[in-house]
Amino acid sequence: MKNILLSILILAVSLFSLDTFAQAGKAIFDSKCVVCHTLGKGKLIGPDLKGVTQRRKADWIKKMIKDPENMLKTDETAKKLLQEYNQVPMINMGLKDSEIDAIIAYLKSEDKKK
Numbered sequence: 302m303k304n305i306l307l308s309i310l311i312l313a314v315s316l317f318s319l320d321t322f323a324q325a326g327k328a329i330f331d332s333k334c335v336v337c338h339t340l341g342k343g344k345l346i347g348p349d350l351k352g353v354t355q356r357r358k359a360d361w362i363k364k365m366i367k368d369p370e371n372m373l374k375t376d377e378t379a380k381k382l383l384q385e386y387n388q389v390p391m392i393n394m395g396l397k398d399s400e401i402d403a404i405i406a407y408l409k410s411e412d413k414k415k
């Protein structure tokens with residue numbers, strides 16, 4: 302019984318902290334990414350990021366945010382996107398790993414909503 306209560310507690314705490322992590326990601330997204338991206342409202346300068354966590358691996362998204370210059374030169378998918386988006390390159394925002402992880406948590410949580 303004690304173990305069950307403990308598991309419920311741990312689950313509740315982890316759900317809560319995941320949520321605040323995604324919230325932090327939303328704050329960064331809303332201040333740094335919305336000039337070029339929407340989430341479900343169509344293309345802007347860059348692609349609509351709704352569904353991006355389903356079409357790309359988290360690792361790929363992370364590299365694209367962390368080092369777009371390199372991705373746009375070396376990654377086939379990124380190169381195609383660059384062509385599709387009129388050679389406008391995604392810019393490097395100099396974000397920390399933790400900030401990028403928070404953004405990805407946010408994008409994932411949005412993709413879980415339908």
Ligand code: HEC
Nearest residue numbers: 333334337346347348362382383386389390391392394404
């Ligand atoms: C100056 C405009 C601009 C800003 C600011 C920007 N992006 Fe981009 N992003 C682009 C463009 C344009 C592309 C498409 C690839 C290309 O042309 O370089 C892209 C591509 C992407 C992709 C790949 C999309 C796909 O369909 O696979 C992701 C993920 C992404 N951006 C995330 C972000 C995040 C997160 C931020 C904020 C931290 C951000 N971008 C800020 C312009 C921008």
